[in-house]
Amino acid sequence: MNSATLPARRQLLRLGLASALVCAALGIAGTSHxxxxxxxxxxxxxxxxxxxxGQDQLDAFMLAIEQKGGKLGGVPVEVIREDDQLKPDVGVxxxxxxxxxxxxxxxTGVTFSNVMMAIHKPITDAKVFLIGSNAGPAPIAGKDCSPFFFSTSWDNDQLHEAGxxxxxxxxxxxxYVMAANYQAGRDAVSGFKRDYTGNIVNEVYTTxxxxxxxxxxxxxxxxxxxAVYVFYPGGMGVNFVKQYRQAGLLGTxxxxxxxxxxGSTLPALKSLAVGAITSAPYAPNLDNAQNKQFVEAFVKAYERQPSMYAAQSYDAANLLDSALAKVNGDLGDKEAFRAALKEADFESVRGDFSFASNxxxxxxxxxxxxxxGSNGAELQAKTPIVIKTRANFAAQCPMK
Known part of the structure; x- marks a missing residue:
């Protein structure tokens, strides 16, 4: 099954939920309501x-819901998807x-940081919970943090401090450092330079x-x-790595x-990317029980390996599952729901997981x-990266 079947699957999910409600109203179900x-x-x-x-984020989120019978925290859920087209105004x-x-x-969701910067304040000002599963621009991790925002990914600087x-x-x-010229790209270079102790020959920002x-x-x-360090998500990465290989640079x-x-670009790159080294919060071969069942289920459902975007979104669904269960699906008490989210009482595919004060x-x-690998190019986690220098945006966040 691939992602093209998802609209039909989501429609079936909605129909299933509607049927359950009708049965309950007619007294067919075992409970009266x-x-x-x-x-x-x-x-x-x-x-x-x-x-x-974004498709990887959506697919993994829907997979978690389907594994739980169309529910999170024991409560039926309806997912309404929106495509921001990587345009902040469309995101708003x-x-x-x-x-x-x-x-x-x-x-939930939000793939790129320029969109996150545009929608974070309108959503959190409305006291609606925003569970980000990728974009992590530095301002919302620091001075512009909100009690209504949680991330299951990282702040942008942290991602590249590891790099x-x-x-x-x-x-x-x-x-030699290269990145796309937008919020996440600028955060990428800032984070990289914080922990890199050598000399930066040049830093280049591209469109x-x-x-x-x-x-x-x-x-x-x-x-x-x-060596060269780059940050080019999605199709940008596919184009860059192909041209880097064609120029005879990869391997030399x-x-x-x-x-x-x-995982989102490797299907297009295949063996062209072999030999590259990445810094990442996730790889499909991470050795923990939650990840093993996730990879098996994701591959069975979508016939591809999960990326970090999928992993982070799967974590977001399971975070919501744990928090909704703690409040019995009642979102009327926002402080109680926030407290339940902060507990992070779920198994992450990444391993150990907890929330900082931001x-x-x-x-x-x-x-x-x-x-x-035996089935073509694959990603293999080798060793953990111990980050020695941190921006510590949590210290700039007024929340405690």
Whole structure:
């Protein structure tokens, strides 16, 4: 089964919930009243070059719900999806529809940081819970944090602090750094430089969704760095890595990346990416029981390996499952629901998981290599990365 079947599956889920309500009203079911489904809004980038990332988030979220019989916390749920098209204004329109027309009490997803920056305040100001499963711009982890926002991913700087630490651990003295020119790209370079102890030969920012990197690759080669560090999510990563390989660089000039070669882009890159090293919060081979069953179920449902975007969204669904169970599906007491979320009483596919005071995770990062496996190119987590220097945005967040 692949993601193209999801609209039909979601329609069946809605029909199933409706049938259950009708049966309960007619006295056919064993109880006299059925609980109304809780509406959950999903906002993600589901089209364009970044569409694979948001689709992975949506697929994993729906998988968790289906594993629990169409429920979270024992309560029926209805997921209303919105495609932000990687456009902040479209994201705001989507959030407005969910808040004003659908009256959702919970929104999840959000793939790119420029969209998150546009919708975070409208949603949290409305006292609607926003459970982010990817984008983590630095401001909302620090001074602009909100009691109504929780993340199951990372703050952008933290993701790349791990990358900077990895480059340092590998002994590279002169790094060439490249990133897309938007909030997450700027956070990427900031985070990388915080933990990288060597010399930055050059830092280059390219246009979001730029298809051709030939000029930048020529400039890169002329600089003669020891290694290259890049942040190009989604289709940007596919284009960059293909052109890096075509230029004869992959295999001769070490490539380290974050959110560039992962489960969402590897199906397109295949063996072209073999030899690259990544820093990541997740890999399909992580050795814990929750991850093993998740990978098996995800592959069976969608016929592809889960990416970190899928893993983080699966965690978001299970976080909601644990919190809704603690409040018996009653969202009337927002403080009680927030307290239940803060407990993070669920098994994460990433391993150990808890929330810092800014409601971003304390969770591990790993060196993940792209290797040739028995079924083609695959991602293998090697060793944990111990981040030595942190921005500590939690200290800037007024919440306690």
């Amino acid at each position: 059925a609980q109304e489904p809780i509406k959950i809004g999903f906002i993600g980038t589901l089209s364009g070059p970044g569409g694979a990332l 329109q989507a959030a407005t529809r969910l808040l004003e027309s659908e009256k959702v009490p919970i929104i 900077g630490q990895l480059a340092t651990d590998l002994g590279y003295k002169n790094m 979001v969704n730029q298809p051709d990197y030939s000029a930048e690759l020529a400039q890169l080669q002329a600089s003669s760095p020891d 000039l070490p490539l380290i990346s974050v959110s560039t070669i992962d 409601q971003f995770p304390n969770a591990p990062f790993y060196r993940v290599d792209v290797v040739e």
